[in-house]
Amino acid sequence: MTLELKELTGGYGQVSVLKKETFTVEDGQVVGLIGLNGAGKSTTIKHIIGLLTPRGGQILIDGLSLQDNVEEYRKKIAYVPEMPILYSELTLKEHIDLTIMAYDLDHDKTWAKAHELLKTFRLDNKLDWFPQNFSKGMKQKVMIVCAFMTDARLFIIDEPFTGLDPLAVNDLLNIVEEKKQKGCSVLMSTHVLATVQDHADKFILLNHGQVRADGTLDELKEKFDMQNGNLDDIYIKMSNEDQ
């Protein structure tokens, strides 16, 4: 699965947040999307999942754009939003049923996967709970379960590491690794650089709606001329370039 952004320009209303953003996510790659608040991370994600329409440029998943075939395009993506969004009228079990229906998945096979995930996140005894009884972290886990039980090839996770307990962060990283082994791609935006530094293959540094730099940690070190720096240092150097 490859995701390609070609000179993507877009934003909300008349304001262009993204200016000719270009990058690719290759098969079996875990990519970290990094940038300051307001750099355009969430806007980029919203364009990829099709909640916003680009003003210019192209977004292709395996060469397919949203306009070509909406349903096919959407089936390839699973998304975990920063703020959990659940249906207040549905129980946890029904959220899983609904996702199975929406993505037209095999009922029994998917439920087997779901059970495993629920067990990992210690939710397997809360199947009949309503969202209002869940804490924020638990809601986030529900979103993760619903996303990772699908047959999507591209997983997009918006700020996955805040709100989750350390154990859950670890579990999530294991699941990401598992998907990666199966050839799926993962794009995650985050501010928790120490974690993403160890678990992503490639980083995309966004600044003012443009890709300032991208590549592996070593490539970034070279680009910023910081042989001994870590991702934190590079990030701060990039932020200081504005001043």
Place this chain on the structure above:
Amino acid sequence: MTKLWKERLRRHQLDQFKYLRLIFNDNFVLAFIVLIGALGFWYSNFLDTINQVNVFGKPVVIILFWLIAQSGSVATLLEEPDSTFLLVKEKDFYEYFQAAKNYSSMLPVVTIALVGFLMSPFAFKAAGLSVLSIVMLTLGVVVYKFGMLNFEVFGIYGKDNFKGLSAKNWINLILIALLILAVYLNSFILLIGAIVLLGIAISRSKQICGSGQLQWQNAIAKENQRMFRIKRFYNLFTDVPGVNSKIRRRKWLDFLFKGIKQEQSNTYLYLFARGFVRNNEYIGLFFRLTVIQAIMLCLIDNFYISLIVEMLFIYLVGFQLKPYFKETMQNLMQRIYPVKQTDKIKDFTKLSTFVLFVQWIISAFAILYKFSFSMNSLIIIAAGLLVLVFVGYFYIPRQLKKIF
């Protein structure tokens, strides 16, 4: 402090106007006029059937006056942060509450006067009260209401207990007693009693409030509840932010979902059906309107009015279901599901048609009960079905397309 009150009031009124403008849209005004007309027609017919003073006349007048005296309470417009930020200003809040009380008197006065006016032909015919008595009774209830609002302000200061019974209960008991005396003996009794009560309340107001302590938590909670009631009412007609309706599991209704097969085209039906049954707002709306309709149909024996009630209420339920679709469509996750837009509309149409169908069946029983098996009842039932088909298959799908 009065400045604070004025600012709050201005903001509050602006808010109210915003919602009222949304509520009184074309559809609603039309339905409203028809409903008022139907009620007026029923009332005048009902009056014609009364040709002599009736034993029930006076009790009905007493109960109606008592009920209408309960309407309206002091709108304090207190807000959550007040208990933190304005705590130091506690002493000055007396003026604020007086202003609030004066403002809150207007609506009850208008309501009581209106009810008194509308009730007058009935009170005259069925209860045998003179016009002067009716005017005096109405005036008495108005003055009494002023007194009640004063006592409510005492309640804010924790002074709402008198000899083990809450002040509110005392006042209501006294009102009933005065109403009975006034209706059966002399209508001036209520007015005099009300003036005495108001006199006591006003003359001792400052002293009573001064000796108490402002019950911030209670007062704010009460105001929040009051606001919530208003907003929930508005929410029946339009979207009000911040009104989250209650969700109940209602496991015993799960059998309703058995017929929904778990396949992709039913994704939204799965969601809509559960949401409708579990969200108090929508099932409540359906339940209320259906029950009111059934009761009206059981009581009214005029063919044309029954016809209007049957058609209007089916239309109303269909019309009021629309916001539910809109609400669900605001959920971000559903927008990224690989499901066709047309399936969403199709699924919602299935739900709304089913809901209207249940309502239609219930109303049909009510009609058959009143008109038995006749040409008239068949015409009304057929008209209901016509509205059902129109709303379910033409009106709702077209309206939903506009929402996207």
